[in-house]
Amino acid sequence: xxxxxxxxxxxxxxxxxxxxxxxxxxxxxxxxxxxxxxxxxxxxxxxxxxxxxxxxxxxxxxxxxxxxxxxxxxxxxxxxxxxxxxxxxxxxxxxxxxxxxxxxxxxxxx
Amino acid sequence: xxxxxxxxxxxxxxxxxxxxxxxxxxxxxxxxxxxxxxxxxxxxxxxxxxxxxxxxxxxxxxxxxxxxxxxxxxxxxxxxxxxxxxxxxxxxxxxxxxxxxxxxxxxxxx
DNA sequence: GTCGTATACCTAGTAACGTTAGGTATAGTA
DNA sequence: TACTATACCTAACGTTACTAGGTATACGAC
Numbered sequence: 001x002x003x004x005x006x007x008x009x010x011x012x013x014x015x016x017x018x019x020x021x022x023x024x025x026x027x028x029x030x031x032x033x034x035x036x037x038x039x040x041x042x043x044x045x046x047x048x049x050x051x052x053x054x055x056x057x058x059x060x061x062x063x064x065x066x067x068x069x070x071x072x073x074x075x076x077x078x079x080x081x082x083x084x085x086x087x088x089x090x091x092x093x094x095x096x097x098x099x100x101x102x103x104x105x106x107x108x109x110x
Numbered sequence: 111x112x113x114x115x116x117x118x119x120x121x122x123x124x125x126x127x128x129x130x131x132x133x134x135x136x137x138x139x140x141x142x143x144x145x146x147x148x149x150x151x152x153x154x155x156x157x158x159x160x161x162x163x164x165x166x167x168x169x170x171x172x173x174x175x176x177x178x179x180x181x182x183x184x185x186x187x188x189x190x191x192x193x194x195x196x197x198x199x200x201x202x203x204x205x206x207x208x209x210x211x212x213x214x215x216x217x218x219x220x
Numbered sequence: 221g222t223c224g225t226a227t228a229c230c231t232a233g234t235a236a237c238g239t240t241a242g243g244t245a246t247a248g249t250a
Numbered sequence: 251t252a253c254t255a256t257a258c259c260t261a262a263c264g265t266t267a268c269t270a271g272g273t274a275t276a277c278g279a280c
Contacts, residue, residue, distance in 0.1 A: 004112075
């Protein structure tokens, strides 16, 4: 479960350049060193949602093999959203770090 | 949205010692430097779920003020779960880091 | 040649989760 | 007396990711 960070992850995977859905899955897997191995049923609805939201632009293309693919690229809006999500992520992960460090421990709890 | 990390966050807040629900909220807020300011309606169901799952033990206590509180503490199982969640978190945040760094960029995409 | 696998797309249904929006009650303070 | 802070709770809702299917083509093995 990537709960809520999936949009960010997909946007990040497309930051380097356009890709089609299947390639996005592999790119995410590669960049995360195998940690995120997402099923297609997870990715495709996200791509559709992001496209509908104007964060991605998708267009059909035909590969050399003759196979049809839907290639997605970040829109301006999507780039801005990625920056925002990234900033949020920094704050989020710092806050979690603070949770683990514990701050000053409360004396004599209970 | 803390989507899926909430259990970990609550467990982490209780790692320093037992606390009642309202105090957990404040502890989380303090340790996260204000980043996580959770409404009660978010925390209480989590506490109940964690207790039902055997990760927390709750008991009613009466404060000096005479106010009744439900004080939760980590069980052995809860401690183990926290360790596991923390390890998961490390891997997760590393993977997200990898996503942002991008690994080696794919040449000439689409 | 055909059989299996990898590629490539899709959607309906489900379950979990966090939030919203309420409700109750007591202690302390203005 | 009234308001605020403390302290607990739950029902309903919307979002989200996952499961589990389905379709179709390219390619290599046999």
